[in-house]
Amino acid sequence: MSKLFDPTKVGDISVRNHIVMAPLTRNRSPGAIPNDLNVEYYRQRATAGLIITEATAITHQGQGYADVPGLYKKEALDGWKRVTDAVHAAGGKIVVQMWHVGRISHTTLQPNGGKPVSSTNRIAKAKTYLVDNDGSGAFADTSEPRALETSEIPGIVEDYRKAARAAIDAGFDGVEIHGANGYLLDQFLRDGVNDRNDQYGGSIENRARFTFEVVDAVTKEIGAGSTAIRISPVTPSGESYDSAPQVLFTHLVEGLARYDLAYIHVIEGQTGGDRDFMQGTNPAFDYAALRQAYEKAGGKANWMVNNGYDREMAIDAVESGRADLVAFGKPFIANPDLVERLEKNLPLNAPQQATFYGGGPKGYIDYPVVEKAA
Numbered sequence: 001m002s003k004l005f006d007p008t009k010v011g012d013i014s015v016r017n018h019i020v021m022a023p024l025t026r027n028r029s030p031g032a033i034p035n036d037l038n039v040e041y042y043r044q045r046a047t048a049g050l051i052i053t054e055a056t057a058i059t060h061q062g063q064g065y066a067d068v069p070g071l072y073k074k075e076a077l078d079g080w081k082r083v084t085d086a087v088h089a090a091g092g093k094i095v096v097q098m099w100h101v102g103r104i105s106h107t108t109l110q111p112n113g114g115k116p117v118s119s120t121n122r123i124a125k126a127k128t129y130l131v132d133n134d135g136s137g138a139f140a141d142t143s144e145p146r147a148l149e150t151s152e153i154p155g156i157v158e159d160y161r162k163a164a165r166a167a168i169d170a171g172f173d174g175v176e177i178h179g180a181n182g183y184l185l186d187q188f189l190r191d192g193v194n195d196r197n198d199q200y201g202g203s204i205e206n207r208a209r210f211t212f213e214v215v216d217a218v219t220k221e222i223g224a225g226s227t228a229i230r231i232s233p234v235t236p237s238g239e240s241y242d243s244a245p246q247v248l249f250t251h252l253v254e255g256l257a258r259y260d261l262a263y264i265h266v267i268e269g270q271t272g273g274d275r276d277f278m279q280g281t282n283p284a285f286d287y288a289a290l291r292q293a294y295e296k297a298g299g300k301a302n303w304m305v306n307n308g309y310d311r312e313m314a315i316d317a318v319e320s321g322r323a324d325l326v327a328f329g330k331p332f333i334a335n336p337d338l339v340e341r342l343e344k345n346l347p348l349n350a351p352q353q354a355t356f357y358g359g360g361p362k363g364y365i366d367y368p369v370v371e372k373a374a
């Protein structure tokens, strides 16, 4: 049997296999509060070595889609405590993905209907997901953002620190900082979005500063062994382009090597799409070189990979040592018992896109059972 199915240690977290459930936004927590449906959904998937929750807003300002859960109010944290208890009772481990969407939001989701905040005043040609009063969901254009004042940034770093503490208090085994997919931290990292003139804009060092400040605050608060980060070096979600992603992300991982993080989570290619996707023409993004740079700088965290993996690819990645952990997204939506299916080489249910977000056209009521294993 492959090493993929053996127990291992992820920072301070002992897990029963190398299979990870990737973060999957489901828009099923009205009022930002995890409910019975969320408890059952995560409990069903507790055989994953590690569950990474759906992206979870660190503050109301960090909300960008309807019915996404939060970490910023008591009822939400009580809801999460029920989730973490259920996963632990089933023998699983669970970290929360901490999210601030930046400009990928809508005024109707923001405190007092304000503008979403970002590294820039420029609007993203991107969609967000809203739910009407009758419970039906629809995608909508994102709203025009406002660039954060330099003086506001320490406050957001503090929001991450508080959210991390709240997460641990709610029973999570750790946190994953969402640095991927064109959201706030990515909006600062990329020169295609970040047009600032202050110490958070311009050079790669300046653009990476915010992410490092967040990592620094979170690791000081909860410990590096319970802290992780997700990156998507070439994904252009939310128009998050960069002219030199290899240089940018090499700088980032070299800096991350200073911390004894639980894992670095790398989405290879375009998130949810082409694994071979890269920006520009030449050269191709080199993931092996990225890992080498991290290790050369002294980094020891588990290297987690994701995007379009199947059983054979996952076994190969872990056996060859190319990765320590493999995260599966869509396969976990359709197969709560994915680990067992992979282990026994059983057929998988195919994920159905129409069921991914929210409750579907009729609301939440008649939706949940699609992900029960056959």
Ligand SMILES: Cc1cc2nc3c(=O)[nH]c(=O)nc-3n(C[C@H](O)[C@H](O)[C@H](O)COP(=O)(O)O)c2cc1C
Pocket: 022, 023, 024, 025, 026, 053, 054, 055, 097, 178, 180, 181, 230, 267, 271, 272, 273, 306, 307, 308, 309, 327, 328, 329, 330, 331, 356, 357
């Ligand atoms: C319905 C859905 C929701 C997603 N939500 C998130 C999210 O909240 N945070 C995140 O970092 N990625 C999110 N992703 C990306 C997945 O984590 C993953 O990177 C992607 O699905 C590719 O992995 P896969 O081929 O195993 O599905 C989402 C993807 C899907 C399909």
